[in-house]
Amino acid sequence: xxxxxxxxxxxxxxxGKTATLTCNYTNYSPAYLQWYRQDPGRGPVFLLLIxxxxxxxxxxxxxxxxxxxxxxxxxxxxxxxxxxxxTYLCALDSLSGAGSYQLTFGKGTKLSVIP
Amino acid sequence: DTAVSQTPKYLVTQMGxxxxxxxxxxxxHDTMYWYKQDSKKFLKIMFSYNNKELIINETVPNRFSPKSxxxxxxNLHINSLELGDSAVYFCASSQGDIREGxxxxxxxxxxxLTVL
Numbered sequence: 001x002x003x004x005x006x007x008x009x010x011x012x013x014x015x016g017k018t019a020t021l022t023c024n025y026t027n028y029s030p031a032y033l034q035w036y037r038q039d040p041g042r043g044p045v046f047l048l049l050i051x052x053x054x055x056x057x058x059x060x061x062x063x064x065x066x067x068x069x070x071x072x073x074x075x076x077x078x079x080x081x082x083x084x085x086x087t088y089l090c091a092l093d094s095l096s097g098a099g100s101y102q103l104t105f106g107k108g109t110k111l112s113v114i115p
Numbered sequence: 116d117t118a119v120s121q122t123p124k125y126l127v128t129q130m131g132x133x134x135x136x137x138x139x140x141x142x143x144h145d146t147m148y149w150y151k152q153d154s155k156k157f158l159k160i161m162f163s164y165n166n167k168e169l170i171i172n173e174t175v176p177n178r179f180s181p182k183s184x185x186x187x188x189x190n191l192h193i194n195s196l197e198l199g200d201s202a203v204y205f206c207a208s209s210q211g212d213i214r215e216g217x218x219x220x221x222x223x224x225x226x227x228l229t230v231l
């Protein structure tokens with residue numbers, strides 16, 4: 001069966017350290033992968049999109065990798081700050097049977113950055 | 116100047132009632148979506164419309180009916196509400212046609228539906 005797993009439900013790290021979140025998937029062939037941030041009581045906010053033929057994508061303190069052989073994406077936040085505390089969602093972007101791209105979300109990892 | 120807005124933010128109702136949630140986007144996007152986020156926090160696609168045309172229609176009870184009067188609006192009507200319909204419903208939009216490629220999605224603030 002198809003599965004998307006984000007490494008842990010919760011991750012605590014010290015301010016200033018690099019946070020690394022993992023997204024593993026099985027029985028999917030996503031052409032793209034997206035990461036979103038969700039704060040309590042709010043809708044997800046888009047962070048990054050990476051294509052299957054891209055190994056790495058960066059945006060300011062964020063870095064995403066996408067390994068289609070390992071079926072894994074890593075999401076890094078360098079020099080983490082308390083304001084980075086939120087739930088981070090991995091989403092696979094696959095072509096559905098109807099011929100449209102469709103996002104399938106993981107459950108998310110709740111990151112807490114401790115001052 | 117809210118990009119994607121939903122009303123109401125909270126909806127508490129009795130089993131068996133019919134209710135609607137409204138969504139509007141002022142981004143000029145072509146595609147709109149409805150997602151459901153259940154108590155376990157999984158966010159799942161329900162429907163997608165591109166320029167008022169239904170594109171994605173996941174396995175959702177037919178008590179749920181989306182309506183897109185124009186490309187800036189996508190409303191969700193739910194008939195005969197059940198306890199299991201309690202969840203947070205998110206509207207989203209994206210630029211372009213999702214049959215041509217993936218796009219970042221812009222989400223609304225969500226509507227928390229509680230069925231008693």
